[in-house]
Amino acid sequence: MRIPFGSLLPLCAAAALAAVLPLRAGAQAAAAPGCPAILQHTFPRLQDEKPQSLCQYAGKVVLVVNTASFCGFTPQYKGLEALDSKYRARGLVVLGFPSNDFAQEAGSNKEIADFCESTFGVKFPMFAKSSVRGPDASPLFKQLAQISGTTPKWNFYKYLIGRDGKVVDSYSSMTAPDDRAFVREIEKQLGAAPVAAAKPSFETRSN
Template sequence: MRTLFLLSTLWRCTPAVSLVAALFTALPASAQTPPAAPAPAEAAGCPAILQHTFPRLQDEKPQTLCQYSGKVVLVVNTASFCGFTPQYKGLEALDLKYRNRGLVVLGFPSNDFSQESGSNKEIADFCESTFGVKFPMFAKSSVRGTDANPLFKQLAQASGTTPKWNFYKYLIGRDGKVVQAWSSMTAPDENGFVNVIEKQLGTN
């Protein structure tokens, strides 16, 4: 009855053109405001350090790192014209060997040390044709200082160290916590380095 009375009153006192607007205004605020969009499903159970989206190297389309939740993640800043560039081969071998056990290598090209001047397409072509790189690579970005991308800012904060050169390495455990960082001098097939990765992979 109250609703009929309200409609009757509005019809008599309000021009027909504005009837709908007036009726909407008369509704409670909670009915006027659309519900907030639910949080993305990808964020549920995704550790904070992986809650980032970056353009892929090959096609520059956005890709979330949350898809690597639950994996052991090795993050490396890379460059095409560095004395350590041949480490691409070892990183690809590492990714291939342990992929089925839950390891993923993520490459982030950077020109912070003036050894990666090419475009994203040029970098992608070089990595694939020269070293057969298949592990995920992302568009060129900064990895140190105030301009560092948000992932590397978190890695630096969690590990207490920023990349001193190309091919710095950070290992993130399945729980999303940074396990350890290694300098460029650490080769991808070095026993101590591989042992830490195998320990994180466990028997899964």
């Protein structure tokens, strides 16, 4: 069936507008089969600001951490990278979200990326700087706060999400990545049966 040219104009205009609009950090992503609501968000990747859907981590145990480069807890980067490296094959992924909400992350995304790589060898996924608390918090952190009943009190606050996409618990900045009880809970969640889900067609981690 031939489609009149005029009827295509609104569709073309909408596509053009979507192409030029900047991605808001943590924007709600289109729902994907098997992707839990807590992961239906899109963030620019830290090193190149390329949009990344969190749906690519569906079925994994996800540790969400708000980070900063000039904080007393910044050395936790090393422990978080060790956690991600040790348990990656079993299904853990650490996701870092730099934030200047506590005035300790003033650098650009590129400066943050260079610092994390050169100082702590961070390879787990990191995303562009965004807000994690208050009215300007990204949709992801607003959702985490609503579900857990708590917002980040400081940098390196942690939220643990199970394979089923449910928030397991939240942990203060004082909880070190190698804390025994914390690691035991991660191992417990890793032992849970993987959630069957359609493989999302999103770009995989490369940092």
